[in-house]
Amino acid sequence: NYYAILMAGGVGSRFWPVSKNDFPKQFHDMLGTGETLIQKTFSRLSKLIPAENIFILTNEKYNDLVLEQLPEITARQVVLEPAMRNTAPCILYASMKIQKENPDAMMIVAPSDHWIEDEDMFTANVNECFDACEKEDILVTLGIQPTFPNTGYGYIKFEKEGDSSIKKVAQFTEKPDYETAKKFLITKSYLWNAGIFIWSAKSIVAAFSKYQEEMTTLFEKGMSCYNTEEEKDFIDENYPKAENISIDYAILENAPNVYVLPVSFDWNDLGTWGSLHSKLDKDESENAVVNAKTILVDAKNNIIRTNPDKIVVVDGLSDYIIVDKDDVLVIYPKRKEQDIKKVRSAVKDAFGEH
Ligand code: GDD
Ligand code: MG
Known part of the structure; x- marks a missing residue:
């Protein structure tokens, strides 16, 4: 009875120029462990599902990236x-x-x-949520102890x-502004949404039919051709008609039966x-180097990632992102990391998609 949905359609634009439109971050070995992020996630979920x-x-x-990196998928x-x-x-x-199946x-x-x-603690926490969702019509998310007023959560x-x-959620606020996030943090009664959800197919579909009626009606028609040749045509024609909205705004901010399990495993998005x-x-100077061969002098707290055969010499530079990928080299201050999205657009405007 146990299923997983792995969301892998984002672009990861703040990891440009490694993460690109045609090859986003989830398909890269970002941590230098020999496994891509989607492979790591798949193996974590395989312990449960x-x-x-x-x-x-x-x-x-x-599609090709998914099938290549996860050969067990059909x-x-x-x-x-x-x-x-x-x-x-x-x-x-x-x-x-899934509910149809x-x-x-x-x-x-x-x-x-x-x-x-x-991962063992993660597995135990998720199993606890499964047990609760089997007994009751609830939507459960995992909650992380916040450490700073991050406005992206x-x-x-x-x-x-x-x-x-597992506690009842009194209020869910998606991506508050900085001042609000600061206030939330001071009260010490808020958690970050980890973006990992546990529920029954029945409960989530019911919540959608209540809070996203139009989307539900739109997709219900497709269920008559589910797993047939016509399904692709149905998706191509109808999927783009759906509202562009995240699950957080669409459901979690609205549904009364949202619960949270505060978790204590180390989490990073x-x-x-x-x-x-x-x-x-x-x-020892807090430089993180992926792939590159380096000579570092008076260099602190940088992240350096290049092609494996590149030699990088850095002297007199601290707190920088140095990323060399194909025909793009980015040397950018870490404190402005959120703006890499903008740099990517600027490059696109000036030189085309890179
Ligand atoms: N299939 C698919 N299609 N996946 C998508 C799409 C899409 O159109 N858009 C985003 N995703 C995937 C991303 O690849 C990512 O794995 C996941 O869905 C979440 O999307 P993000 O765009 O990364 O969301 P977020 O980080 O801004 O916010 C969410 O995650 C935070 C924690 O990381 C929210 O749930 C926040 O409340 C949460 O705190
Ligand atoms: Mg995210």
């Missing part, structure tokens, strides 16, 4: 999106398919690009009372070069 019940949701552009398990519509439409469509399905929904240190206020370790730097092995 039979491989044939893990569905991959991605843009049709990445076409039945890949949902190919003809257009990017954020996470709500792909989650709903896949949940409907197995009306009692229990699901975990996970991003393809996270780093989790303690969802914030969860929960009701502390009760014996159960590997969203920026800086967050990656914190997870890589470093030299």
